[in-house]
Amino acid sequence: MKKYFVYILTNKSNRVLYIGMTNNLPRRIWEHKQRLVKGFTQKYNCTKLVYFEETESVHAAIEREKQLKNWRRQWKINLIAKNNPDWEDLAEKFNLLRDAEPRDPETSSGRQERDVILNLFQDLGIKCTKLSQASPFSSLHFIF
Incomplete structure (x- = not known):
């Protein structure tokens, strides 16, 4: 878990x-x-x-x-x-x-983490207005 x-x-x-x-x-x-x-x-x-x-x-x-x-x-x-x-x-x-295990945000695991977070927020009805495709750690801006 x-x-x-x-x-x-x-x-x-x-x-x-x-x-x-x-x-x-x-x-x-x-x-x-x-x-x-x-x-x-x-x-x-x-x-x-x-x-x-x-x-x-x-x-x-x-x-x-x-x-x-x-x-x-x-x-x-x-x-x-x-x-x-x-x-x-x-x-x-x-x-x-x-x-600490820093990783390159350009790797597939970095993109997967970003996508999981984005999907979760969308499931909760929170709209994402900005999402950098380069990094899962970039600022996400949401409308509540």
């Missing part, structure tokens, strides 16, 4: 919070730390993993990500503080990056 993760990143000063989801936490965190993920995390230098949780399905991960994104900032801070009081970089603490 495939694992899915919802995670929260912050910057060095712990002022900016970013919430995301993935099916490969070590690889995704490695991508953020290498600043390969264009957009919000690159702009605000969100590279510190301060919270993550595992879900049983991609649907559960998407729902949890949406739930956390709708929370007030203080609730997110409380969630992090309860589980990681010192706001340590959990990627370093648990040595997650040793398991």
Whole structure:
């Protein structure tokens, strides 16, 4: 059974919070730390993993990500503080990056992942308005 993760990143000063989801936490965190993920995390230098949780399905991960994104900032801070009081970089603490397996987004596995995600969102009735054919990690823009 495939694992899915919802995670929260912050910057060095712990002022900016970013919430995301993935099916490969070590690889995704490695991508953020290498600043390969264009957009919000690159702009605000969100590279510190301060919270993550595992879900049983991609649907559960998407729902949890949406739930956390709708929370007030203080609730997110409380969630992090309860589980990681010192706001340590959990990627370093648990040595997650040793398991990171970056892959070329041009490979068939990269395209397959993009297609699976696109099909899932379409099944949920979410229309995709922009999708780079070159990379499964490019920004996806959806209309809810």
